[in-house]
Amino acid sequence: MAGLIRVVCAAVIRDGRLLLVRKRGTTAFMLPGGKPEPAEAPLAALHREIREELGCGLMAGPELPGTFRDVAANEPDHIVQARIWPARLDGAPVAAAEIAELRWAHANEMAALPLAPLMHGSVLAALVQAGLMPQAAVA
Secondary structure, eight states: OOEEEEEEEEEEEETTEEEEEEETTOOOBBOSEEOOOTTOOHHHHHHHHHHHHHSSEEEEOSOOOSOEEEEOSSSTTEEEEEEEEEEEEESOOOOOTTEEEEEEEEGGGGGGSOBOHHIIIIIHHHHHHTTSSOGGGGO
16 A cells, blocks of 8 residues: 655746756656645645745745645655645745755646656646646646
């Protein structure tokens, strides 16, 4: 049986581009965020993770509705389940902690990127449905 990893993520879109991150030693791009600490509130965890990984603040909007669950990109035999908030950053992001690379990707660039399974699955479709990304993001 696969283990379950719960994460919180920010969908940061600026000038039609989605902010994606890639962790050190990995190839898959995903939304910035991470795992809440025990007893940590989800939004508090997201603010902490963004500060640690991107070195900036976060202004989160309402949580995206839906269930976001797929095979974990970097942990074999695990499933990742994400809660996602559309958000804006307070400050300029820089790769910090375990983040090796930041990338702002237009919808038409998504198909060419090595995205985490969760991104290919339900996340991009939810961002399109919410009117945050154009349909080309899931094409």
